[in-house]
Amino acid sequence: MRAMVLDQTSLISSNPLRLEDRPVPAPQPGQVLVNIHVCGVCRTDLHVVEGELPDVALPIIPGHQAVGTVMQLGADVSKIKEGDRVGIAWLQGTCGQCEFCTSGRENLCLHAEFTGYQVDGGYAEYAVVPARFAYPIPQIFSDDEASPLLCAGIIGYRALRLSGIKPGQRLGLYGFGASAHIAIQIARHWDCQVYVSSLKREHQELAKQLGAVWVGGSTEMPPDKLHGSIIFAPAGELVPPALRALDRGGTLALAGIYMSPIPSLDYDRDVFGERVIRSVTANTRQDGIDLLREAAAIPIKPHTVRFPLEEANRALQELKAGSFQGAAVLTMQ
Structure with a gap:
């Protein structure tokens, strides 16, 4: 699969992301494999790339606003099926047992894992995600419209x-x-x-x-x-x-x-x-569920600008410069 990989943090002006051919990841128990259609470009991605966030798990595939189709299920997955359209957001794992997780504040879990920061993200043609952290996407939204809802929204x-x-x-x-x-x-x-x-x-x-x-x-x-x-x-x-x-x-x-x-x-x-x-520190899964439900009812209409996957550096450069309105998305086709 094609993926944009960060080997070393650096100013985005130096084009630190490089296009690489990687094996398609296999879903582990509890995970699903997603064929990504688009992935939003977020300022958090810029902070990751430029080293403004500590302890990035290098090398890393950034991106945490991915929308795509479930292609394969790992063992013990029951609520999602192959062919479902889902979103992958920033929060990808929590311990489920600490005082924060058990009081509706899983966004504050000290053992949380984040997409495109500690585990590979959506600047790629495929990604795996725990099924319990995959969001069903309302039909009213196109892929481009749904993508920025997953973090910006x-x-x-x-x-x-x-x-x-x-x-x-x-x-x-x-x-x-x-x-x-x-x-x-x-x-x-x-x-x-x-x-x-x-x-x-x-x-x-x-x-x-x-x-x-x-x-x-x-x-x-x-x-x-x-x-x-x-x-x-x-x-x-x-x-x-x-x-x-x-x-x-x-x-x-x-x-x-x-x-x-x-x-x-x-x-x-x-x-x-x-x-x-x-x-504001990250989000809970309930935040995502509530937002997607309300966004579909309003309905929210995100303004988006498209960039091909291989132009992820340029997309982040334009984000940093404030050169476009609304949100940018990377397309895999």
Whole structure:
């Protein structure tokens, strides 16, 4: 099978991913083999490739937003059958026994395994995944549309929940890439008023098209106090102004797996008034199930740009530069 492999972390400008021919993996007990149709390109992949996340299991096939067809079942698989269309997301394994796993917080499991980081991922024609971590894909979505829902969508959905935002309230979004452009569609479905801060003019235009009531640059303050906000951009310098823009009792959710240093906070100006700051750490399987169900009911329409598998380096370079709107997907054909 063809696969894009990372042997050594490096800046994406050096084209560190290389195309390699590898054997098709065999599913072990409890696993399924998936013939991948498309795999989304995520900022987390960029953090993996550039070495901003520690202890990458090199060499590794990145990618964790894969959609494809189940081709083979390992032993002891009962709820999935050959021919099913499934998605492979970031979380691929947990211990199932710790206090986090047994209290509905498996995303915090200290023994969790992650796709395209600790086990091979979706930048390939085939991948294996534990059947209990494979998501059935609603028929309403094409492969391209389903792919970004598997991380950008799930993380955006979890971040919305952690922000405490309620229907009809004012929500701030900082950064407007793949995750934010899905989150705004959910928030608008909830009748929230959405305020978007983004550096890129084209991203601001997309936010307007998707129903933002206000758009501005990253240094501009929204005209109204916000009930909740989410920072998607990996920019720690956004935290103080985002807290400042919250109304008393508001919550700021930090949705990135990596963030640059956060400047000092002024207690009276930035925090006082029971403002809350929370991080978003991965997702639970229930988050994915809930998101896919709600996304199909709305329905969410992700904006996608296609790249062939062998151009994964270019796709990540354009992601880093913010050169496209919405989400990018790698195609295997």
